[in-house]
Amino acid sequence: MVRRDFNRKLWPFMSYDLVIIGTGPGGYVAAIRAAQLGLKVAVVEKRKTFGGTCLNVGCIPSKALLHASEMFEEASHTFPSLGVIVGTPKLDLKQMLVHKQETVDANVNGVAFLLKKNKIDPFMGTASIQAAGKVVVTGDDGKTQELETKNIVIATGSEATGLPGVTIDEKTVVTSTGALELTAVPKELLVVGAGVIGLEIGSVWSRLGAKVTVVEYLDRILPGMDEEIAKQFSRILQKQGFEFILGSKVTKVETGKKGGATVTVEPAAGGEAKTLSADIVLVAIGRRPNTDGLGLDGAGVAIERGRVVIDDHFKTNVAGIYAIGDVVRGPMLAHKAEDEGVAVAEIIAGKAGHVNYDAIPSIIYTAPEVAAIGKTEEELKAAGTAYKVGKFPFTANARSRAIRHTEGFVKFLADATTDRVLGCHIIGPHAGDLIAEVTVLMEFGGSSEDLARTCHAHPTLSEAVKEAAMAVDKRQIHM
Numbered sequence: 001m002v003r004r005d006f007n008r009k010l011w012p013f014m015s016y017d018l019v020i021i022g023t024g025p026g027g028y029v030a031a032i033r034a035a036q037l038g039l040k041v042a043v044v045e046k047r048k049t050f051g052g053t054c055l056n057v058g059c060i061p062s063k064a065l066l067h068a069s070e071m072f073e074e075a076s077h078t079f080p081s082l083g084v085i086v087g088t089p090k091l092d093l094k095q096m097l098v099h100k101q102e103t104v105d106a107n108v109n110g111v112a113f114l115l116k117k118n119k120i121d122p123f124m125g126t127a128s129i130q131a132a133g134k135v136v137v138t139g140d141d142g143k144t145q146e147l148e149t150k151n152i153v154i155a156t157g158s159e160a161t162g163l164p165g166v167t168i169d170e171k172t173v174v175t176s177t178g179a180l181e182l183t184a185v186p187k188e189l190l191v192v193g194a195g196v197i198g199l200e201i202g203s204v205w206s207r208l209g210a211k212v213t214v215v216e217y218l219d220r221i222l223p224g225m226d227e228e229i230a231k232q233f234s235r236i237l238q239k240q241g242f243e244f245i246l247g248s249k250v251t252k253v254e255t256g257k258k259g260g261a262t263v264t265v266e267p268a269a270g271g272e273a274k275t276l277s278a279d280i281v282l283v284a285i286g287r288r289p290n291t292d293g294l295g296l297d298g299a300g301v302a303i304e305r306g307r308v309v310i311d312d313h314f315k316t317n318v319a320g321i322y323a324i325g326d327v328v329r330g331p332m333l334a335h336k337a338e339d340e341g342v343a344v345a346e347i348i349a350g351k352a353g354h355v356n357y358d359a360i361p362s363i364i365y366t367a368p369e370v371a372a373i374g375k376t377e378e379e380l381k382a383a384g385t386a387y388k389v390g391k392f393p394f395t396a397n398a399r400s401r402a403i404r405h406t407e408g409f410v411k412f413l414a415d416a417t418t419d420r421v422l423g424c425h426i427i428g429p430h431a432g433d434l435i436a437e438v439t440v441l442m443e444f445g446g447s448s449e450d451l452a453r454t455c456h457a458h459p460t461l462s463e464a465v466k467e468a469a470m471a472v473d474k475r476q477i478h479m
């Protein structure tokens with residue numbers, strides 16, 4: 001791993017074109033792109049490893065456990081129907097966690113390699129901005145290092161939001177970080193919040209044997225997702241053993257001396273409280289931007305509702321200070337942060353960096369997967385946009401039948417007049433990969449007919465996407 005030892009500090013101060021605070025997908029990608037464009041770049045990271053939330057405690061470890069637990073589930077329930085008899089699979093959780101850690105290590109070491117390859121100087125410690133052009137890095141040993149720079153990018157990401165009055169100990173009451181480290185399968189897992197992170201991590205432990213109960217404040221799961229898809233997803237998860245307590249809030253969590261917790265739940269609209277017991281409580285109600293201790297007040301950088309305020313070119317109100325990723329507006333997604341990283345580096349290097357926020361896919365890596373891009377049907381209705389719908393179920397797709405994963409459907413939303421694709425929502429096998437061609441289509445302002453007339457290989461799941469595009473004009477073939 002590339003690491004600069006503060007005790008062997010060689011310079012009173014260093015001077016850069018660009019100092020980036022944080023090495024998550026926003027920060028490290030911005031650093032690499034800026035170095036490619038010839039800038040002298042440094043990154044500052046307060047974790048022991050690079051890669052931020054995503055690589056260390058977010059996307060990557062969760063997907064490693066989602067994959068492993070899905071294999072466990074498949075071996076238990078799908079293999080026999082395929083004629084593959086392996087007996088009742090046994091769980092080796094220790095090895096599953098080794099797999100997760102090896103995946104994380106490979107990725108964070110990969111980033112270290114890329115930073116070195118691109119001659120980017122890494123500083124390990126906590127950064128604070130003294131003023132435009134000046135960043136102070138404080139190492140674990142308390143020693144400080146001053147960096148002078150023409151430009152600063154704040155890419156400090158986010159952290160889990162707590163529940164008022166509830167103490168998170170990362171053992172019994174956990175955030176996603178603790179929930180990805182459990183060394184035993186909980187008998188009962190109570191998840192607070194029916195968002196992406198709660199449902200993904202709930203799926204991991206449900207597949208491994210936990211009874212998962214999700215308490216959600218709203219009267220539906222996954223607010224913001226197309227309602228028809230969310231309804232089907234909710235039904236599928238309930239079939240998998242999830243219990244949802246909707247329209248309810250957790251008001252108290254008391255942990256027992258011997259572990260476990262008693263959770264008080266009240267109807268969101270008021271009413272009688274009830275208590276539930278759980279071995280583990282996962283608080284997954286959202287994430288908040290990381291701005292504490294960054295010195296933004298002193299430097300005069302404006303913040304609104306916790307997020308650093310930026311213009312369309314990622315500039316804060318202070319000249320020479322930019323911000324990207326989870327710490328600014330927009331969806332908290334790794335690929336959004338990455339694209340902003342590329343764009344901000346290009347802008348700083350004098351080029352025309354740009355992110356198209358209308359074409360950012362979002363994915364839930366459960367089984368089946370859920371993927372979405374563009375507008376939901378509810379958004380189009382609210383905006384008074386005339387639209388056409390095309391749908392195609394995976395039950396009618398040959399490849400889905402061959403792999404015995406026929407749950408779900410593809411849904412296209414296209415402008416009623418121009419046929420331009422306004423949104424696409426998929427629940428089904430490999431939805432996260434299938435959405436990619438729709439992302440390209442939308443990036444090019446394509447129509448449903450463009451996709452419907454594009455040859456798709458047979459037999460593939462992508463034919464369901466093509467058929468849904470054809471269905472916009474009611475000319476699907478296989479249904």
Ligand code: FAD
Binds near residue numbers: 324
């Ligand atoms: P981060 O990745 O949060 O990185 C910020 C870095 O800045 C951190 O390493 C932090 O230590 C460092 N830092 C903060 N303050 C300072 C300071 N003062 N000095 C020095 N360093 C500092 N997104 C997806 O797109 N797909 C997924 O599948 C997905 N799964 C997720 C699963 C989980 C469990 C979680 C928690 C998140 C998931 N996300 C996913 C969200 C994704 O991780 C974030 O959107 C992404 O990491 C944001 O990138 P970033 O670069 O803005 O910040």
